[in-house]
Amino acid sequence: MITLYHCANARSMRSLWLLNELGLDFELVEMPFHVKHLRTPEYLSVHPLGRVPCLVDGDLTLFESGAIAQYLCEQYDDGTLGRAPGHPERVDWLQWLHYAETVAVHGASMVQQTVIIAEPDQSPVVKKLETRRLEKSLEVLNEHLSEREYLLTGGFTAPDTNVGYSVHLGSKFTDLAAFPHVKAYYERLTARPAFQASLPTGAAAV
Ligand SMILES: N[C@@H](CCC(=O)N[C@@H](CS)C(=O)NCC(=O)O)C(=O)O
Incomplete structure:
Protein backbone atom coordinates (compact mmCIF):
# COMPACT_ATOMS: atom_id res chain seq x y z
CA MET A 1 0.00 0.00 0.00
CA ILE A 2 1.26 3.49 -0.91
CA THR A 3 0.86 6.35 1.57
CA LEU A 4 1.55 9.98 0.67
CA TYR A 5 2.07 12.62 3.36
CA HIS A 6 0.83 15.89 1.96
CA CYS A 7 0.00 19.51 2.74
CA ALA A 8 -2.31 21.51 0.49
CA ASN A 9 -0.43 23.62 -2.06
CA ALA A 10 2.99 22.31 -0.95
CA ARG A 11 5.52 20.46 -3.11
CA SER A 12 3.72 17.22 -2.16
CA MET A 13 1.12 18.30 -4.72
CA ARG A 14 3.62 17.07 -7.32
CA SER A 15 3.54 13.53 -5.94
CA LEU A 16 -0.23 13.61 -5.48
CA TRP A 17 -0.70 14.75 -9.07
CA LEU A 18 1.61 12.02 -10.38
CA LEU A 19 -0.14 9.33 -8.32
CA ASN A 20 -3.39 10.54 -9.87
CA GLU A 21 -1.90 10.54 -13.38
CA LEU A 22 -0.71 6.96 -12.82
CA GLY A 23 -4.15 5.94 -11.55
CA LEU A 24 -2.66 4.22 -8.48
CA ASP A 25 -4.48 3.39 -5.26
CA PHE A 26 -2.98 5.20 -2.29
CA GLU A 27 -3.75 6.55 1.14
CA LEU A 28 -3.45 10.33 1.52
CA VAL A 29 -2.36 11.68 4.90
CA GLU A 30 -3.06 15.37 4.75
CA MET A 31 -1.65 17.69 7.38
CA PRO A 32 -2.15 21.43 7.89
CA PHE A 33 0.97 23.34 6.73
CA HIS A 34 2.24 24.28 10.16
CA VAL A 35 5.23 23.12 12.21
CA LYS A 36 2.82 22.14 14.98
CA HIS A 37 1.59 19.35 12.69
CA LEU A 38 4.79 18.66 10.74
CA ARG A 39 7.23 18.38 13.66
CA THR A 40 5.35 15.89 15.79
CA PRO A 41 7.49 12.96 17.03
CA GLU A 42 5.20 10.69 15.01
CA TYR A 43 5.79 12.48 11.71
CA LEU A 44 9.51 13.09 12.42
CA SER A 45 9.85 9.32 12.62
CA VAL A 46 8.61 9.18 9.00
CA HIS A 47 10.45 12.23 7.57
CA PRO A 48 13.52 13.35 9.59
CA LEU A 49 12.96 17.04 8.72
CA GLY A 50 9.19 16.92 9.10
CA ARG A 51 8.59 18.20 5.57
CA VAL A 52 6.38 17.11 2.68
CA PRO A 53 6.18 15.17 0.46
CA CYS A 54 6.99 11.83 1.97
CA LEU A 55 5.96 8.60 0.28
CA VAL A 56 5.77 5.22 1.97
CA ASP A 57 5.42 2.15 -0.23
CA GLY A 58 5.54 -1.04 1.79
CA ASP A 59 8.96 -1.11 3.51
CA LEU A 60 10.25 1.86 1.55
CA THR A 61 10.14 5.48 2.73
CA LEU A 62 11.15 8.23 0.31
CA PHE A 63 11.30 11.99 0.61
CA GLU A 64 12.31 14.49 -2.13
CA SER A 65 9.65 15.00 -4.77
CA GLY A 66 12.11 14.41 -7.65
CA ALA A 67 13.13 11.03 -6.26
CA ILE A 68 9.49 10.14 -5.63
CA ALA A 69 8.62 10.90 -9.28
CA GLN A 70 11.52 8.82 -10.53
CA TYR A 71 10.64 5.93 -8.21
CA LEU A 72 6.94 5.93 -9.12
CA CYS A 73 7.74 5.91 -12.84
CA GLU A 74 10.32 3.13 -12.51
CA GLN A 75 8.01 1.05 -10.36
CA TYR A 76 4.56 1.66 -11.80
CA ASP A 77 4.71 3.39 -15.20
CA ASP A 78 4.50 1.65 -18.56
CA GLY A 79 6.82 4.13 -20.30
CA THR A 80 4.21 6.84 -20.76
CA LEU A 81 5.28 9.18 -17.95
CA GLY A 82 8.80 7.87 -17.36
CA ARG A 83 11.83 7.56 -19.61
CA ALA A 84 14.04 4.57 -18.81
CA PRO A 85 17.86 4.66 -19.11
CA GLY A 86 18.76 4.32 -22.77
CA HIS A 87 15.63 6.08 -23.99
CA PRO A 88 16.54 9.00 -26.32
CA GLU A 89 14.59 11.39 -24.04
N1 LIG B 1 13.37 19.45 -2.13
C1 LIG B 1 12.25 18.96 -1.35
C2 LIG B 1 11.64 20.15 -0.59
C3 LIG B 1 10.62 19.70 0.45
C4 LIG B 1 10.10 20.91 1.22
O1 LIG B 1 10.87 21.77 1.68
N2 LIG B 1 8.78 20.97 1.37
C5 LIG B 1 8.16 22.10 2.04
C6 LIG B 1 6.77 22.34 1.47
S1 LIG B 1 6.80 22.98 -0.15
C7 LIG B 1 7.96 21.81 3.51
O2 LIG B 1 7.63 20.71 3.87
N3 LIG B 1 8.13 22.82 4.35
C8 LIG B 1 7.81 22.71 5.73
C9 LIG B 1 8.90 23.26 6.58
O3 LIG B 1 9.97 23.62 6.08
O4 LIG B 1 8.67 23.32 7.77
C10 LIG B 1 11.24 18.29 -2.28
O5 LIG B 1 11.21 18.65 -3.46
O6 LIG B 1 10.53 17.37 -1.85
Missing part, protein backbone atom coordinates in the same frame (compact mmCIF):
# COMPACT_ATOMS: atom_id res chain seq x y z
CA ARG A 90 16.07 10.06 -20.76
CA VAL A 91 18.58 12.86 -20.19
CA ASP A 92 16.04 15.58 -20.98
CA TRP A 93 13.59 13.80 -18.68
CA LEU A 94 16.11 13.99 -15.80
CA GLN A 95 17.09 17.57 -16.48
CA TRP A 96 13.54 18.91 -16.51
CA LEU A 97 12.48 16.76 -13.56
CA HIS A 98 15.14 18.47 -11.46
CA TYR A 99 14.68 21.90 -13.00
CA ALA A 100 11.42 21.89 -11.02
CA GLU A 101 13.39 22.74 -7.87
CA THR A 102 15.29 25.57 -9.58
CA VAL A 103 11.94 27.25 -10.20
CA ALA A 104 10.31 26.24 -6.91
CA VAL A 105 12.98 27.56 -4.53
CA HIS A 106 12.10 31.12 -5.50
CA GLY A 107 8.38 30.52 -5.03
CA ALA A 108 9.14 28.93 -1.64
CA SER A 109 11.23 31.97 -0.62
CA MET A 110 8.35 34.20 -1.59
CA VAL A 111 5.98 32.13 0.56
CA GLN A 112 8.41 32.68 3.45
CA GLN A 113 8.62 36.39 2.75
CA THR A 114 4.91 36.99 2.30
CA VAL A 115 3.12 34.36 4.42
CA ILE A 116 5.42 32.85 7.03
CA ILE A 117 7.49 35.87 8.13
CA ALA A 118 5.52 38.62 9.86
CA GLU A 119 5.37 41.85 7.88
CA PRO A 120 7.84 43.94 9.93
CA ASP A 121 10.53 41.30 9.37
CA GLN A 122 9.89 40.81 5.64
CA SER A 123 12.66 42.04 3.35
CA PRO A 124 11.82 44.12 0.25
CA VAL A 125 15.30 43.31 -1.09
CA VAL A 126 14.81 39.55 -0.76
CA LYS A 127 11.33 39.81 -2.29
CA LYS A 128 12.68 41.77 -5.28
CA LEU A 129 15.62 39.41 -5.78
CA GLU A 130 13.55 36.24 -5.46
CA THR A 131 10.87 37.55 -7.84
CA ARG A 132 13.53 38.42 -10.41
CA ARG A 133 15.20 35.01 -10.06
CA LEU A 134 11.81 33.30 -10.38
CA GLU A 135 11.18 35.30 -13.56
CA LYS A 136 14.60 34.39 -15.01
CA SER A 137 13.85 30.69 -14.43
CA LEU A 138 10.47 31.14 -16.16
CA GLU A 139 12.19 32.86 -19.11
CA VAL A 140 14.24 29.71 -19.72
CA LEU A 141 11.06 27.63 -19.57
CA ASN A 142 9.28 30.04 -21.90
CA GLU A 143 12.00 29.71 -24.52
CA HIS A 144 11.98 25.90 -24.21
CA LEU A 145 8.18 25.73 -24.50
CA SER A 146 8.12 27.96 -27.56
CA GLU A 147 8.80 24.84 -29.61
CA ARG A 148 6.84 22.15 -27.77
CA GLU A 149 3.63 21.63 -25.80
CA TYR A 150 5.25 19.84 -22.89
CA LEU A 151 8.79 19.66 -21.55
CA LEU A 152 9.61 16.67 -23.73
CA THR A 153 8.83 16.54 -27.42
CA GLY A 154 7.36 13.09 -26.81
CA GLY A 155 4.46 14.54 -24.78
CA PHE A 156 3.33 14.89 -21.16
CA THR A 157 5.65 13.10 -18.69
CA ALA A 158 6.43 13.13 -14.95
CA PRO A 159 8.68 16.24 -15.14
CA ASP A 160 5.56 18.17 -16.20
CA THR A 161 3.95 17.40 -12.84
CA ASN A 162 7.01 18.63 -10.92
CA VAL A 163 7.70 21.70 -13.06
CA GLY A 164 3.96 22.29 -13.43
CA TYR A 165 3.62 22.58 -9.66
CA SER A 166 6.53 25.07 -9.63
CA VAL A 167 4.77 27.17 -12.26
CA HIS A 168 1.54 26.90 -10.24
CA LEU A 169 3.40 28.24 -7.20
CA GLY A 170 5.29 30.86 -9.20
CA SER A 171 2.06 32.18 -10.70
CA LYS A 172 1.14 33.49 -7.24
CA PHE A 173 4.15 35.84 -7.34
CA THR A 174 4.49 36.95 -10.95
CA ASP A 175 2.14 37.46 -13.88
CA LEU A 176 2.48 34.57 -16.33
CA ALA A 177 1.26 36.88 -19.11
CA ALA A 178 4.91 37.96 -19.45
CA PHE A 179 5.74 34.33 -20.38
CA PRO A 180 3.11 33.43 -23.01
CA HIS A 181 4.40 29.92 -23.73
CA VAL A 182 4.53 29.14 -20.01
CA LYS A 183 1.03 30.55 -19.61
CA ALA A 184 -0.33 28.35 -22.40
CA TYR A 185 1.51 25.35 -20.91
CA TYR A 186 0.05 26.09 -17.47
CA GLU A 187 -3.43 26.24 -18.99
CA ARG A 188 -2.88 22.84 -20.66
CA LEU A 189 -1.70 21.39 -17.35
CA THR A 190 -4.50 22.80 -15.21
CA ALA A 191 -7.08 21.34 -17.61
CA ARG A 192 -5.89 17.82 -16.76
CA PRO A 193 -8.28 15.89 -14.47
CA ALA A 194 -5.32 14.57 -12.42
CA PHE A 195 -4.14 18.13 -11.73
CA GLN A 196 -7.62 19.18 -10.69
CA ALA A 197 -7.92 16.14 -8.41
CA SER A 198 -4.72 17.31 -6.65
CA LEU A 199 -5.97 20.77 -5.79
CA PRO A 200 -6.99 21.48 -2.22
CA THR A 201 -10.64 21.20 -1.37
CA GLY A 202 -12.79 22.59 1.42
CA ALA A 203 -11.15 24.91 3.94
CA ALA A 204 -7.65 24.17 2.55
CA ALA A 205 -8.68 25.62 -0.82
CA VAL A 206 -8.89 29.19 0.45
Whole structure:
Protein backbone atom coordinates (compact mmCIF):
# COMPACT_ATOMS: atom_id res chain seq x y z
CA MET A 1 0.00 0.00 0.00
CA ILE A 2 1.26 3.49 -0.91
CA THR A 3 0.86 6.35 1.57
CA LEU A 4 1.55 9.98 0.67
CA TYR A 5 2.07 12.62 3.36
CA HIS A 6 0.83 15.89 1.96
CA CYS A 7 0.00 19.51 2.74
CA ALA A 8 -2.31 21.51 0.49
CA ASN A 9 -0.43 23.62 -2.06
CA ALA A 10 2.99 22.31 -0.95
CA ARG A 11 5.52 20.46 -3.11
CA SER A 12 3.72 17.22 -2.16
CA MET A 13 1.12 18.30 -4.72
CA ARG A 14 3.62 17.07 -7.32
CA SER A 15 3.54 13.53 -5.94
CA LEU A 16 -0.23 13.61 -5.48
CA TRP A 17 -0.70 14.75 -9.07
CA LEU A 18 1.61 12.02 -10.38
CA LEU A 19 -0.14 9.33 -8.32
CA ASN A 20 -3.39 10.54 -9.87
CA GLU A 21 -1.90 10.54 -13.38
CA LEU A 22 -0.71 6.96 -12.82
CA GLY A 23 -4.15 5.94 -11.55
CA LEU A 24 -2.66 4.22 -8.48
CA ASP A 25 -4.48 3.39 -5.26
CA PHE A 26 -2.98 5.20 -2.29
CA GLU A 27 -3.75 6.55 1.14
CA LEU A 28 -3.45 10.33 1.52
CA VAL A 29 -2.36 11.68 4.90
CA GLU A 30 -3.06 15.37 4.75
CA MET A 31 -1.65 17.69 7.38
CA PRO A 32 -2.15 21.43 7.89
CA PHE A 33 0.97 23.34 6.73
CA HIS A 34 2.24 24.28 10.16
CA VAL A 35 5.23 23.12 12.21
CA LYS A 36 2.82 22.14 14.98
CA HIS A 37 1.59 19.35 12.69
CA LEU A 38 4.79 18.66 10.74
CA ARG A 39 7.23 18.38 13.66
CA THR A 40 5.35 15.89 15.79
CA PRO A 41 7.49 12.96 17.03
CA GLU A 42 5.20 10.69 15.01
CA TYR A 43 5.79 12.48 11.71
CA LEU A 44 9.51 13.09 12.42
CA SER A 45 9.85 9.32 12.62
CA VAL A 46 8.61 9.18 9.00
CA HIS A 47 10.45 12.23 7.57
CA PRO A 48 13.52 13.35 9.59
CA LEU A 49 12.96 17.04 8.72
CA GLY A 50 9.19 16.92 9.10
CA ARG A 51 8.59 18.20 5.57
CA VAL A 52 6.38 17.11 2.68
CA PRO A 53 6.18 15.17 0.46
CA CYS A 54 6.99 11.83 1.97
CA LEU A 55 5.96 8.60 0.28
CA VAL A 56 5.77 5.22 1.97
CA ASP A 57 5.42 2.15 -0.23
CA GLY A 58 5.54 -1.04 1.79
CA ASP A 59 8.96 -1.11 3.51
CA LEU A 60 10.25 1.86 1.55
CA THR A 61 10.14 5.48 2.73
CA LEU A 62 11.15 8.23 0.31
CA PHE A 63 11.30 11.99 0.61
CA GLU A 64 12.31 14.49 -2.13
CA SER A 65 9.65 15.00 -4.77
CA GLY A 66 12.11 14.41 -7.65
CA ALA A 67 13.13 11.03 -6.26
CA ILE A 68 9.49 10.14 -5.63
CA ALA A 69 8.62 10.90 -9.28
CA GLN A 70 11.52 8.82 -10.53
CA TYR A 71 10.64 5.93 -8.21
CA LEU A 72 6.94 5.93 -9.12
CA CYS A 73 7.74 5.91 -12.84
CA GLU A 74 10.32 3.13 -12.51
CA GLN A 75 8.01 1.05 -10.36
CA TYR A 76 4.56 1.66 -11.80
CA ASP A 77 4.71 3.39 -15.20
CA ASP A 78 4.50 1.65 -18.56
CA GLY A 79 6.82 4.13 -20.30
CA THR A 80 4.21 6.84 -20.76
CA LEU A 81 5.28 9.18 -17.95
CA GLY A 82 8.80 7.87 -17.36
CA ARG A 83 11.83 7.56 -19.61
CA ALA A 84 14.04 4.57 -18.81
CA PRO A 85 17.86 4.66 -19.11
CA GLY A 86 18.76 4.32 -22.77
CA HIS A 87 15.63 6.08 -23.99
CA PRO A 88 16.54 9.00 -26.32
CA GLU A 89 14.59 11.39 -24.04
CA ARG A 90 16.07 10.06 -20.76
CA VAL A 91 18.58 12.86 -20.19
CA ASP A 92 16.04 15.58 -20.98
CA TRP A 93 13.59 13.80 -18.68
CA LEU A 94 16.11 13.99 -15.80
CA GLN A 95 17.09 17.57 -16.48
CA TRP A 96 13.54 18.91 -16.51
CA LEU A 97 12.48 16.76 -13.56
CA HIS A 98 15.14 18.47 -11.46
CA TYR A 99 14.68 21.90 -13.00
CA ALA A 100 11.42 21.89 -11.02
CA GLU A 101 13.39 22.74 -7.87
CA THR A 102 15.29 25.57 -9.58
CA VAL A 103 11.94 27.25 -10.20
CA ALA A 104 10.31 26.24 -6.91
CA VAL A 105 12.98 27.56 -4.53
CA HIS A 106 12.10 31.12 -5.50
CA GLY A 107 8.38 30.52 -5.03
CA ALA A 108 9.14 28.93 -1.64
CA SER A 109 11.23 31.97 -0.62
CA MET A 110 8.35 34.20 -1.59
CA VAL A 111 5.98 32.13 0.56
CA GLN A 112 8.41 32.68 3.45
CA GLN A 113 8.62 36.39 2.75
CA THR A 114 4.91 36.99 2.30
CA VAL A 115 3.12 34.36 4.42
CA ILE A 116 5.42 32.85 7.03
CA ILE A 117 7.49 35.87 8.13
CA ALA A 118 5.52 38.62 9.86
CA GLU A 119 5.37 41.85 7.88
CA PRO A 120 7.84 43.94 9.93
CA ASP A 121 10.53 41.30 9.37
CA GLN A 122 9.89 40.81 5.64
CA SER A 123 12.66 42.04 3.35
CA PRO A 124 11.82 44.12 0.25
CA VAL A 125 15.30 43.31 -1.09
CA VAL A 126 14.81 39.55 -0.76
CA LYS A 127 11.33 39.81 -2.29
CA LYS A 128 12.68 41.77 -5.28
CA LEU A 129 15.62 39.41 -5.78
CA GLU A 130 13.55 36.24 -5.46
CA THR A 131 10.87 37.55 -7.84
CA ARG A 132 13.53 38.42 -10.41
CA ARG A 133 15.20 35.01 -10.06
CA LEU A 134 11.81 33.30 -10.38
CA GLU A 135 11.18 35.30 -13.56
CA LYS A 136 14.60 34.39 -15.01
CA SER A 137 13.85 30.69 -14.43
CA LEU A 138 10.47 31.14 -16.16
CA GLU A 139 12.19 32.86 -19.11
CA VAL A 140 14.24 29.71 -19.72
CA LEU A 141 11.06 27.63 -19.57
CA ASN A 142 9.28 30.04 -21.90
CA GLU A 143 12.00 29.71 -24.52
CA HIS A 144 11.98 25.90 -24.21
CA LEU A 145 8.18 25.73 -24.50
CA SER A 146 8.12 27.96 -27.56
CA GLU A 147 8.80 24.84 -29.61
CA ARG A 148 6.84 22.15 -27.77
CA GLU A 149 3.63 21.63 -25.80
CA TYR A 150 5.25 19.84 -22.89
CA LEU A 151 8.79 19.66 -21.55
CA LEU A 152 9.61 16.67 -23.73
CA THR A 153 8.83 16.54 -27.42
CA GLY A 154 7.36 13.09 -26.81
CA GLY A 155 4.46 14.54 -24.78
CA PHE A 156 3.33 14.89 -21.16
CA THR A 157 5.65 13.10 -18.69
CA ALA A 158 6.43 13.13 -14.95
CA PRO A 159 8.68 16.24 -15.14
CA ASP A 160 5.56 18.17 -16.20
CA THR A 161 3.95 17.40 -12.84
CA ASN A 162 7.01 18.63 -10.92
CA VAL A 163 7.70 21.70 -13.06
CA GLY A 164 3.96 22.29 -13.43
CA TYR A 165 3.62 22.58 -9.66
CA SER A 166 6.53 25.07 -9.63
CA VAL A 167 4.77 27.17 -12.26
CA HIS A 168 1.54 26.90 -10.24
CA LEU A 169 3.40 28.24 -7.20
CA GLY A 170 5.29 30.86 -9.20
CA SER A 171 2.06 32.18 -10.70
CA LYS A 172 1.14 33.49 -7.24
CA PHE A 173 4.15 35.84 -7.34
CA THR A 174 4.49 36.95 -10.95
CA ASP A 175 2.14 37.46 -13.88
CA LEU A 176 2.48 34.57 -16.33
CA ALA A 177 1.26 36.88 -19.11
CA ALA A 178 4.91 37.96 -19.45
CA PHE A 179 5.74 34.33 -20.38
CA PRO A 180 3.11 33.43 -23.01
CA HIS A 181 4.40 29.92 -23.73
CA VAL A 182 4.53 29.14 -20.01
CA LYS A 183 1.03 30.55 -19.61
CA ALA A 184 -0.33 28.35 -22.40
CA TYR A 185 1.51 25.35 -20.91
CA TYR A 186 0.05 26.09 -17.47
CA GLU A 187 -3.43 26.24 -18.99
CA ARG A 188 -2.88 22.84 -20.66
CA LEU A 189 -1.70 21.39 -17.35
CA THR A 190 -4.50 22.80 -15.21
CA ALA A 191 -7.08 21.34 -17.61
CA ARG A 192 -5.89 17.82 -16.76
CA PRO A 193 -8.28 15.89 -14.47
CA ALA A 194 -5.32 14.57 -12.42
CA PHE A 195 -4.14 18.13 -11.73
CA GLN A 196 -7.62 19.18 -10.69
CA ALA A 197 -7.92 16.14 -8.41
CA SER A 198 -4.72 17.31 -6.65
CA LEU A 199 -5.97 20.77 -5.79
CA PRO A 200 -6.99 21.48 -2.22
CA THR A 201 -10.64 21.20 -1.37
CA GLY A 202 -12.79 22.59 1.42
CA ALA A 203 -11.15 24.91 3.94
CA ALA A 204 -7.65 24.17 2.55
CA ALA A 205 -8.68 25.62 -0.82
CA VAL A 206 -8.89 29.19 0.45
N1 LIG B 1 13.37 19.45 -2.13
C1 LIG B 1 12.25 18.96 -1.35
C2 LIG B 1 11.64 20.15 -0.59
C3 LIG B 1 10.62 19.70 0.45
C4 LIG B 1 10.10 20.91 1.22
O1 LIG B 1 10.87 21.77 1.68
N2 LIG B 1 8.78 20.97 1.37
C5 LIG B 1 8.16 22.10 2.04
C6 LIG B 1 6.77 22.34 1.47
S1 LIG B 1 6.80 22.98 -0.15
C7 LIG B 1 7.96 21.81 3.51
O2 LIG B 1 7.63 20.71 3.87
N3 LIG B 1 8.13 22.82 4.35
C8 LIG B 1 7.81 22.71 5.73
C9 LIG B 1 8.90 23.26 6.58
O3 LIG B 1 9.97 23.62 6.08
O4 LIG B 1 8.67 23.32 7.77
C10 LIG B 1 11.24 18.29 -2.28
O5 LIG B 1 11.21 18.65 -3.46
O6 LIG B 1 10.53 17.37 -1.85
